[in-house]
Amino acid sequence: MTEQDIFSKLxxxxxxxxxxxxxxxxxxxxLFKDLDLDSIDAVELAIQLQEFTGRRVSAQEFKDVRTVGDVVATLQKMLS
Incomplete structure (x- = not known):
């Protein structure tokens, strides 16, 4: 999947x-400042991403995620 494909799905x-x-x-x-997500939303997002990738999303993979672009980059790594 390309970065644009992942971004579109996200x-x-x-x-x-x-x-x-x-x-x-x-x-x-x-994610938190511009899109007003909170920690509960982050957990829900992780669940949604697990369904999308078919892989468990670890806290370690997401510890430095702050922006939508960070999520896209993390998903690209997971899918490659």
């Missing part, structure tokens, strides 16, 4: 799961 997950406007989601969007 934008769908974020907009569907957290009622966000897809147009407000960009690679540089900060």
């Amino acid at each position: 934008r769908d997950v974020l907009s569907d799961s957290f009622q966000l406007d897809p147009e407000s989601i960009h690679l540089d969007s900060h």
